[in-house]
Amino acid sequence: MAQPLAITAADTEFCEATPEQRELAWQLNGAAWARPMSIETYVAQEFHLSKQELTKDGHCKYWVLHLTGYPRQVIASCETTRKKVLISENGISREGYGYGIASVYTNPDYRRQGMAATLLRHVQEAMDRDSDLSVLYSDIGRQYYSNLGWHVVPRDELTLTYIPPAPTSDNETPTLQHTQPDSVRYLRLEELRPLCEVDELHLSARFDRIPADRARHVAFLPSFAQISWQVARAGFVAGKLLDGKVPENVGAITSNGRAWIYWSHDCKSKKLKVLKVVTVLESTPQQRIYDIRVLVEAALVEATTWGLGTVLLWNPDEETAMGCKAVGDVHPHDIDVVIDENVDNSIPSLRWAGGRHKDTVWEDNYYYCWC
Numbered sequence: 001m002a003q004p005l006a007i008t009a010a011d012t013e014f015c016e017a018t019p020e021q022r023e024l025a026w027q028l029n030g031a032a033w034a035r036p037m038s039i040e041t042y043v044a045q046e047f048h049l050s051k052q053e054l055t056k057d058g059h060c061k062y063w064v065l066h067l068t069g070y071p072r073q074v075i076a077s078c079e080t081t082r083k084k085v086l087i088s089e090n091g092i093s094r095e096g097y098g099y100g101i102a103s104v105y106t107n108p109d110y111r112r113q114g115m116a117a118t119l120l121r122h123v124q125e126a127m128d129r130d131s132d133l134s135v136l137y138s139d140i141g142r143q144y145y146s147n148l149g150w151h152v153v154p155r156d157e158l159t160l161t162y163i164p165p166a167p168t169s170d171n172e173t174p175t176l177q178h179t180q181p182d183s184v185r186y187l188r189l190e191e192l193r194p195l196c197e198v199d200e201l202h203l204s205a206r207f208d209r210i211p212a213d214r215a216r217h218v219a220f221l222p223s224f225a226q227i228s229w230q231v232a233r234a235g236f237v238a239g240k241l242l243d244g245k246v247p248e249n250v251g252a253i254t255s256n257g258r259a260w261i262y263w264s265h266d267c268k269s270k271k272l273k274v275l276k277v278v279t280v281l282e283s284t285p286q287q288r289i290y291d292i293r294v295l296v297e298a299a300l301v302e303a304t305t306w307g308l309g310t311v312l313l314w315n316p317d318e319e320t321a322m323g324c325k326a327v328g329d330v331h332p333h334d335i336d337v338v339i340d341e342n343v344d345n346s347i348p349s350l351r352w353a354g355g356r357h358k359d360t361v362w363e364d365n366y367y368y369c370w371c
Contacts, residue, residue: 004108004109004110004111004112004113005109005110006113007067007075007110007113007115008113009114009115009118011067011068012065012066012067012068012075012115012118013065013066013067013068013071014063014064014065014118014119014122015063015064015066015071016061016062016063017062017063017064017077018071020072021062021064021066021071021072021074021077022062022064023043023047024072024074025062025064025074025077025103025105026042026043026046026047027039027043028074028077028105028107029077029103029105030042030043030046032105033103036241036268037237037240037241041240045233045236045237045240048232048236049229049232049233049236052225052228052229052232053224053225053228053229054081054083054223054225054226054228054229055081055229059081059082059083060079060080060081060082061079061080061081061082061126062077062078062079063077063078063079063080063119063122063123063126064076064077064119065077065115065118065119065122074107075106075107075110075115075119076104076105076106076107076110076115076116076118076119077103077104077105077119078101078102078103078104078105078119078120078123079101079102079103080099080100080101080102080123080126080127080134081099081100081102081371082097082098082099082130082131083097083098083099083100083220083221083223083226084096084097084098084220084221084223085097085098085132085133085218085219085220085221086203086204086207086217086218086219086221086363087132087207087216087217087218088207088210088216088217088218089215089216089217090212091210091211091212093204093207093208093210096131096132096133097130097131097132098131098132098133098134098135098218098220099127099131099133099134099135100134100135100136100220100369100370100371101120101123101134101135101136101371102136102137102371104116104119104120104136117148120148121148124148124149124351124355127353128353128354131353132218132352132353133218133350133351133352133353134150134350134351134353135150135348135349135350135351135369136150136349137346137347137348137349137370137371138150138152138346138347138349139345139346139347141347142347142349145349146349148351149351149355150349150350150351151349151350151351151357151360152347152348152349153348153349153350153360153362153365154341154342154348155314155315155341155342155347155348155365156314156315156316156339156340156341156342157312157313157314157315157339157340157341157342158312158313158316158320158321158324158337158338158339159310159311159312159313159336159337159338159339160296160300160310160311160324160327160328160335160336160337161309161310161311161335161336161338162176162300162303162304162309162310162334162335163333163334163335163336164304164334165333165334175301175304175305176297176300176301176303176304176331176334176335177301178297178298178301179297179330179331180294180297182255183254183255183294184252184253184254184255184294184295184297184298185252185253185255186249186251186252186298186302187249187250187251187252187253187260187262188248188249188250189228189231189250192224192227192228192250192251192262193224195253195260195278196222196223196224196227197224198278198280199222199276199278199280200221200222200223202278202280203219203221203222203363203364206363207219207363214359215358215359215360215361216352216358216359216360216361217360217361217363218350218360218361218362218363219362219363219364220364220368220369222276222278222364222366222368226368226369227262227275227276227368230262230264230273230275230367230368230370231250231264233264234247234264234265234266234267234273235247235265237266237267237268238265238267238306241267241268242267242306247265247302247306249302250262250263250264251263251275252295252298252299252302253295254291254294254295257281258279258281258283258287258291259277259278259279259280259281259283259288259291259292259295260277260278260295261274261276261277261278261295261296261298261299262274262275262276262278262368263275263299263302263311264367265302265303265306265308266308267306267308270307270308270309270310271303271308271309271310271311271312272299272300272302272303272306272308272310272311272312273311273312273367274296274299274311274312274313274314274366274367275366275367275368276364276366276367276368277292277295277296277313277320277366279291279292279319285319288319288323289319289322289323289326290323290326291323292319292320292322292323292324292326293323293324293326293327293330295323296311296313296323296324296327297327297330297331299311300327300331300335312367313366313367314365314366314367315365315366316339321339324337324339325337346370348362348365348369350362
């Protein structure tokens with residue numbers, strides 16, 4: 001392996017990326033993250049995502065550290081997306097803004113010299129000017145970003161894995177079947193906006209009811225822009241890996257309209273990722289658990305239809321966990337349900353603006369927040 005080119009922070013310049021620098025950064029990190037797509041297709045994906053409601057018109061900024069005097073020599077890069085959040089402290093709730101940080105990458109020619117840390121310190125200064133906090137999801141363990149001021153927020157994850165029976169005579173693996181087919185219907189993207197608006201109002205009302213305690217509570221608003229970005233990302237990849245086929249079902253709703261679920265198809269990892277389960281209307285705990293059961297079963301049917309072996313949920317609350325376990329109970333030979341703390345990837349980490357640490361409760365830290 002070639003030795004990194006020796007530089008220090010004094011040899012670098014930090015700036016918001018030009019369109020050319022942005023594409024150069026995508027080409028660099030595409031070498032690590034594009035597979036099984038080509039780098040060219042990966043760059044097209046990133047350009048597509050930059051035009052979504054969540055990211056367009058300057059809501060997502062791209063940052064680079066480059067060699068002084070050589071703007072095309074990108075040393076490190078990342079992107080930040082500004083999103084609305086709710087904050088409650090001392091019994092008072094308000095809206096604010098938080099950044100999601102993604103695609104932190106260092107050119108292999110310049111690694112192990114603190115270049116990503118230099119980049120992120122500049123990015124912290126930029127974000128602190130117009131936000132309350134920032135979050136990222138670490139795939140390199142807990143310590144690195146913690147040393148830079150992002151504190152780990154532990155999360156659990158629940159998986160439901162399909163155990164298919166023996167293939168049929170024509171060598172096809174049977175898909176899972178609904179046990180209550182009339183209890184749910186599938187949702188298309190164009191139906192989600194009013195549901196997201198109801199969910200946002202419900203979350204805001206919840207924050208108004210949080211009593212004063214010693215913690216600062218925060219949640220990212222589950223907006224249509226946020227949900228549709230996830231769907232757009234999954235749809236782009238699916239279209240490339242499945243010969244142009246793109247899943248149309250992006251969630252499901254109970255037939256009584258009392259609860260719903262959003263998801264995205266991750267064709268790379270072979271998982272259907274639940275973005276959020278929503279139970280906002282008045283109902284009993286037993287009704288909510290039943291609703292969650294039929295919605296998660298619908299997610300499993302959708303997953304097996306597309307050859308995805310696992311459904312993944314982040315941070316299930318007690319009722320959601322019970323609903324998922326109920327799915328396992330009605331499919332005792334087909335579904336394996338496991339819940340455990342995640343310690344390996346997409347580790348949520350949060351930093352308040354200015355680096356001011358505070359006991360924090362991250363409400364609704366579900367997959368829709370991921371970036």
